[in-house]
Amino acid sequence: MYGVAPPERLGEFRLADGRVLGWSEWGPPTGRPVLLCPGAATSRRLGFGSDHVHELGVRLIGLDRPGLGVSSPAPGRTVGRTVGRALSDFAGAVEQFVEARCGEAPVVVGFSQGAPFALACAVAGLPSALYLVSAADEVARWHAAGALDGHLATLVDLCARDPDAAYERFLAFDADAVHRMVLAGSPARDAAVYAEPVFDAAYRTALAEGFAQGPHGYATDTLAAMRPWRLDLDRVSCAVELWYGDEDTGHSPDNGCTLADRIPGAVRRVLPGEAGSVLWTCGEALLRWIVT
Numbered sequence: 001m002y003g004v005a006p007p008e009r010l011g012e013f014r015l016a017d018g019r020v021l022g023w024s025e026w027g028p029p030t031g032r033p034v035l036l037c038p039g040a041a042t043s044r045r046l047g048f049g050s051d052h053v054h055e056l057g058v059r060l061i062g063l064d065r066p067g068l069g070v071s072s073p074a075p076g077r078t079v080g081r082t083v084g085r086a087l088s089d090f091a092g093a094v095e096q097f098v099e100a101r102c103g104e105a106p107v108v109v110g111f112s113q114g115a116p117f118a119l120a121c122a123v124a125g126l127p128s129a130l131y132l133v134s135a136a137d138e139v140a141r142w143h144a145a146g147a148l149d150g151h152l153a154t155l156v157d158l159c160a161r162d163p164d165a166a167y168e169r170f171l172a173f174d175a176d177a178v179h180r181m182v183l184a185g186s187p188a189r190d191a192a193v194y195a196e197p198v199f200d201a202a203y204r205t206a207l208a209e210g211f212a213q214g215p216h217g218y219a220t221d222t223l224a225a226m227r228p229w230r231l232d233l234d235r236v237s238c239a240v241e242l243w244y245g246d247e248d249t250g251h252s253p254d255n256g257c258t259l260a261d262r263i264p265g266a267v268r269r270v271l272p273g274e275a276g277s278v279l280w281t282c283g284e285a286l287l288r289w290i291v292t
Contacts, residue, residue: 002193002280003049004202012070013097019072021093022064027053033106034290036062037114041178041218043069046206049283056291065090065117067217068210074220079167086224087120087231094121107290111279112136112251113225122236129239131286134276137252137259140228147253159226170219175207187247189275199280233262240266243286245274
């Protein structure tokens with residue numbers, strides 16, 4: 001259920017600087033490449049729509065971001081330098097991967113915290129199309145506008161004022177802590193998905209692999225997403241769609257309305273009765289939409 005079967009192929013791609021980028025694949029090796037930037041703390045193992053990829057001729061590719069799963073940590077001698085380059089560094093790694101292994105410009109899907117990393121790829125001109133699903137918004141912009149309150153506002157403020165302290169706070173997380181945090185903040189629609197035994201097992205496996213090297217990859221990834229992205233979204237030239245469930249209460253203060261307005265030509269789709277788990281509850285529909 002929900003298209004979360006284990007990957008059919010796993011591998012490691014060697015970057016020009018010697019680092020490793022972990023990848024997974026579902027579907028025919030010669031299928032249309034659809035590259036997934038997974039959500040927070042999850043590894044390349046958690047895909048979507050895997051029961052339809054062969055039928056649709058889709059080669060779904062999951063990537064471990066630096067420090068997560070088997071991918072080498074991001075370069076940089078300090079927290080500030082590493083985080084400041086996290087988005088552009090990931091786009092550079094993906095560019096090498098695409099040139100060596102895709103054969104054509106892929107469709108890129110960015111889910112949740114994977115959204116800013118997917119957007120960095122689009123700014124670099126890598127995808128043929130971009131789909132941001134339950135996209136984490138640029139909360140630093142909302143905070144600067146005074147539109148956040150409560151715990152999130154406090155955390156975003158700490159990320160801006162003292163990134164080292166924020167990084168240390170994120171280092172306290174492990175796979176179980178992230179799992180508890182996600183479930184505690186989930187609306188009923190998402191809670192039903194997370195409680196499904198096959199999905200729960202796949203999600204827990206992806207979290208465990210995400211933390212296989214320790215918490216530093218998660219801390220860097222999360223800090224980069226919560227600080228200003230510094231992406232020139234006017235440079236995005238491919239087709240862009242944002243998909244949100246209308247019951248999604250956690251990824252964006254306005255379900256991506258402002259984010260869509262900042263991306264040239266972006267189309268926002270809000271799905272009734274859906275929430276943050278739309279990547280899995282509507283995974284087949286998304287893949288069919290991509291290939292049409």
